[in-house]
Amino acid sequence: MSVLLIAEHNNKELRPFTLNAATAASHIDNDVHAVIIGHNCEEAAKALSKLEFIKKVIQVEAAYYENFVAENFAPVIVKLADNYSHIISSANTFGKNLMPRIAAALDTSQISDITKVIAPDTFLRPIYAGNAFATVKSKDAKKCVTIRPTSFDACESTGGSASIEKAEASEEFSKTKFVKREEVKSDRPELGTARVVVSGGRGMQSGDNFKLITSLADKLNAAIGASRAAVDAGYISNDHQVGQTGKVVVPDLYIAVGISGAIQHLAGMKESKVIVAINKDGEAPIFSVADYGLEADLFEAVPQFLEELNKLNTIQK
């Protein structure tokens, strides 16, 4: 049977991890359909129909789908589920919020945050903050799976020509009302997909000092990350948190500045290709995962780093 991918979007555009989830879905079966639930989401539905791997798009529209309330989305998917062996979404806050609601309604034991499809019923997933990996096999007839986006390549956004079908909306769930969303707008690369990430930790000592991180990120065309300690201390907003309960990033280059490297933080970044750690405590656990460790006072090292980069002038964009 076919695989149903739940598209994530903002009613105008697809959110980037939809492309990674499409790839993961294609590892399970060739016949991947995608459902897009939203309000005036024509453009996003069209973009979805052009993705590599997608054979059919199902578009479901209603005003109350505008803000992605899981209580409204779940019944739509449950109604479609009869025709599918697998339901797939990303294991980001969108999919984490939604998928268990679907799985419970289908009486299926969900498999969260997979990093590999071993067989259509067998998956690899990290447990204990990535300090162990479990190979798990689902015995349920229908499988609800969320995928770790950074473990699957984004599919091509062109080349597909799926048909777009409309399906009926489900009843509105009136006991949950969306109030507002405060998104942090930025011209920087997205943390989850950036080629370079510069992260600051408790060692930054203040929100003001985070300017050093910003300058370095500007220079490297990087996204800005942070440890939980830095977010808790109010140095930077929550959407920058990297770690077990924040975001998982796998950039080509991860620069950890003033981050000690608690296992909960390492869980979110230790798969990065090249890791740099700048910390004045030579015993900090971050050095155990760093390819290049610099034991130094960050308030001296980061300005020097900027100077050296200025000399190079060959930063890859």
Place this chain on the structure above:
Amino acid sequence: MKILVAVKRVIDYNVQIRVKEDNSGVVTDNVKMSTNPPDDNAIEEAVKIKEAGKATEVVAVSIGEEKAQETVRKALAVGADRGILVKTEGVVEPLSVSKLLQKIVEKEKPDLVFMGKQAIDDDCNQTGQMLSALLNWPQATFASKIEIKDGKLEVTREIDEGLETIEINVPAIVTCDLRLNEPRYASLPNIMKAKKKPIEQLNASDLGVDISPRIEQIKVEEPPKRKAGIKVSSVSELVQKLKNEAKVI
């Protein structure tokens, strides 16, 4: 208003876990166990709401082996009024946990159910959402702020893009983020008092729920080890290595 708080006993967050040699799981013998960290936030929030005069009773429930009683006892020591332990053996998947919690909710009739957003052992992040689906209640996941307003809750949720605020009717489920509050430590007198608070013990089989696993754990392995790195002595050496050796800038 009555608040039910679900708490899970897990390997302490500071422990570096080890995979068993036969790859059947992780070593739990003689390992320090604690309350799942965001469950501490869930208890704290419930107790704060009660202290503010907006709740009349806080009930802590745990599902797990006999020793999970310690986790319930800790919740009682920080201010929960009474406890429930549903005894189970072996792995209990989030779907089963939510079915057991559903039975407890039907019996206890709480107005709110709080729990951590994720357990730090299996990292599933499912139970709260599943319970709300089974009860057809509203869900507010990843909560970093909760305000009670005329029988409704206004909840700020941490999402990938920033923050989202939703308003939900009671009864409802809230899953708590670590930033929701600062959990208190239990004082010695309160630990002593907690010993006298009642904990009702039930067996999962008494609740008439099939909790047999649907997922077979084939093996558990260590993650691939990173190649040992080097220490550089200066920023210019670092930049040279990044440019010429790693070729990432």
